Amino acid sequence: MKQPPIIEVHNLTVLYGRKPALWNIDFDLPEKQVIGIMGPNGSGKSTLLKSIMGVVTPTSGFTKVYDQSLNNVRNRVSYVPQRQDIDWDFPASVWEIVAMGRYQKRGLFKKLTTEDQDIITDSLEKVNMLGYAKRQISQLSGGQQQRVFLARAIAQQGDLFLMDEPFAGVDIATEEMIISLLKDMKDAGKTLVIVHHDLHTAQSYFDHLVLLNTRLIASGPTEEVFTDQILTDTYGGKLTTISKISQELENKEFPIRHK
Amino acid sequence: MNDFYTILTASLVAINCALMGGFLIMRKMVMIGDAISHAVLPGIFVAYYISGSTASLPILAGAAFSGILATLMIEWFTKKARLQSDAAIGVSYTLLFAIGIILISKWGQNADLDQQCVLYGEIEQISFWLQPIAFGIVLPKQTVILLAVAVLLIGAVIWGYKGLFITTFDPDFALSTGVAVTFWHYFLMSGVSLTTVVSFESVGAILVIAFLSGPPAIAYLLTEDFKKMLILACLVGILCSIGGYYAAKWLDVSVAGAISTFIGLVFMIVFIGTSVLKRKVDVIST
Numbered sequence: 001m002k003q004p005p006i007i008e009v010h011n012l013t014v015l016y017g018r019k020p021a022l023w024n025i026d027f028d029l030p031e032k033q034v035i036g037i038m039g040p041n042g043s044g045k046s047t048l049l050k051s052i053m054g055v056v057t058p059t060s061g062f063t064k065v066y067d068q069s070l071n072n073v074r075n076r077v078s079y080v081p082q083r084q085d086i087d088w089d090f091p092a093s094v095w096e097i098v099a100m101g102r103y104q105k106r107g108l109f110k111k112l113t114t115e116d117q118d119i120i121t122d123s124l125e126k127v128n129m130l131g132y133a134k135r136q137i138s139q140l141s142g143g144q145q146q147r148v149f150l151a152r153a154i155a156q157q158g159d160l161f162l163m164d165e166p167f168a169g170v171d172i173a174t175e176e177m178i179i180s181l182l183k184d185m186k187d188a189g190k191t192l193v194i195v196h197h198d199l200h201t202a203q204s205y206f207d208h209l210v211l212l213n214t215r216l217i218a219s220g221p222t223e224e225v226f227t228d229q230i231l232t233d234t235y236g237g238k239l240t241t242i243s244k245i246s247q248e249l250e251n252k253e254f255p256i257r258h259k
Numbered sequence: 260m261n262d263f264y265t266i267l268t269a270s271l272v273a274i275n276c277a278l279m280g281g282f283l284i285m286r287k288m289v290m291i292g293d294a295i296s297h298a299v300l301p302g303i304f305v306a307y308y309i310s311g312s313t314a315s316l317p318i319l320a321g322a323a324f325s326g327i328l329a330t331l332m333i334e335w336f337t338k339k340a341r342l343q344s345d346a347a348i349g350v351s352y353t354l355l356f357a358i359g360i361i362l363i364s365k366w367g368q369n370a371d372l373d374q375q376c377v378l379y380g381e382i383e384q385i386s387f388w389l390q391p392i393a394f395g396i397v398l399p400k401q402t403v404i405l406l407a408v409a410v411l412l413i414g415a416v417i418w419g420y421k422g423l424f425i426t427t428f429d430p431d432f433a434l435s436t437g438v439a440v441t442f443w444h445y446f447l448m449s450g451v452s453l454t455t456v457v458s459f460e461s462v463g464a465i466l467v468i469a470f471l472s473g474p475p476a477i478a479y480l481l482t483e484d485f486k487k488m489l490i491l492a493c494l495v496g497i498l499c500s501i502g503g504y505y506a507a508k509w510l511d512v513s514v515a516g517a518i519s520t521f522i523g524l525v526f527m528i529v530f531i532g533t534s535v536l537k538r539k540v541d542v543i544s545t
Binding site for chain 2: 017050053054055071074077079081085086087090091092093096097100103104108109136138152156
């Protein structure tokens with residue numbers, strides 16, 4: 001039985017000036033899976049996420065979430081922006097940032113309740129950052145910053161999470177922590193859409209893949225779309241990456257030899 | 260009593276500017292205050308030309324009009340022409356300021372309206388404008404306006420704190436949760452325009468910019484809590500007003516110039532002080 005799509009993208013085109021960032025993208029995403037969005041640098045991955053979240057206005061086409069316009073279901077969707085887009089020298093504490101995840105439910109003009117405080121505490125605990133609640137964000141490592149962003153998204157208590165490069169520039173421990181957290185979230189019935197750039201881990205992390213290069217190259221279950229041909233189409237001229245990957249695909253059983 | 264009026268007026272400008280400047284420096288757009296304070300010139304001249312007087316109300320209206328025109332121009336250049344925001348600011352305000360200078364040099368010869376006054380203000384003469392307010396309290400007219408604006412801004416920042424905070428720290432996230440980011444942008448810009456327009460008349464454009472950027476920057480070096488930073492910026496601004504005023508009296512120089520210099524010196528001292536302190540902490544912790 002086929003699940004109803006959680007995100008639908010229809011004929012989406014986004015132009016920056018006269019340069020297309022996304023060109024006529026059309027796909028559906030299934031519910032309750034870990035979904036990867038991949039493609040080379042500048043292929044429109046972040047723009048796609050931003051268009052779905054209404055941060056970027058599409059030039060043409062539209063997107064639907066839960067078969068509705070985003071505005072009706074905003075409280076079910078959490079967005080984790082790219083960590084590098086933020087000024088981490090901002091004078092604020094970890095707690096204050098995660099508390100932003102509650103602004104939407106509570107409104108901008110009401111005090112946060114004890115229920116909110118519990119949710120914030122809980123979210124920080126889930127990412128192992130409760131001990132850092134009072135810490136200034138400027139004192140955090142890259143991995144810790146990413147965990148704070150994740151905690152903020154968890155505090156929103158949505159069902160669908162869109163994350164922009166959560167593994168970029170984080171340490172191994174954080175990457176492992178995040179991936180096990182994502183698996184727990186998926187088991188709890190959440191849907192996770194993740195912009196990712198590391199082809200080596202794609203197969204083990206994602207159930208479903210969207211491959212982009214300004215145009216949509218492929219969208220489907222990982223085992224169907226993670227093929228030599230599709231990767232070559234996606235990464236085009238970047239031969240070194242491609243040859244490395246295809247070699248790895250071919251020699252999967254063999255240990256990598258160094259000369 | 261003159262001392263008191265001048266210091267009170269400068270301190271009120273300092274508070275207004277610190278509140279707005281705190282948000283502006285975190286949004287990396289403090290120079291928008293620079294732009295507005297210069298861009299008011301053509302509006303002031305046109306208001307003067309039409310009304311034929313240098314009375315406060317038409318002048319303020321004219322200034323507010325060209326201040327808002329400047330923010331809209333900057334917004335338009337960045338959004339539609341995809342210009343870098345600092346370039347958009349530079350193009351917009353120099354254009355408006357230059358138009359103002361041309362208008363004044365052509366038709367404003369006999370008016371007691373000149374570029375000097377816009378740039379440096381006339382805070383020394385503030386007590387010429389004394390008038391009774393209520394309960395036997397006598398205050399200069401501009402000081403009363405500044406006081407009203409300070410009350411308004413403190414109220415607005417408390418009321419809109421979360422909205423301003425979230426859209427300053429992470430506008431994309433704010434937008435994704437349905438926060439009206441554009442509303443908060445113009446909410447802040449209105450506050451900045453209001454502050455600049457009511458302030459420059461008494462203290463001049465240079466001191467407005469010094470107050471918008473200096474005290475918040477000093478406070479930023481001293482604390483890592485944004486609320487404390489805003490309060491500290493107000494206090495630093497008041498202290499610099501007092502220090503600068505007495506320095507000006509002692510050296511017999513321009514008050515606006517002395518306060519601006521005082522702010523700059525305090526910034527340097529705090530900057531050197533915090534760097535030395537940080538190095539010490541680093542040495543201890545390693």
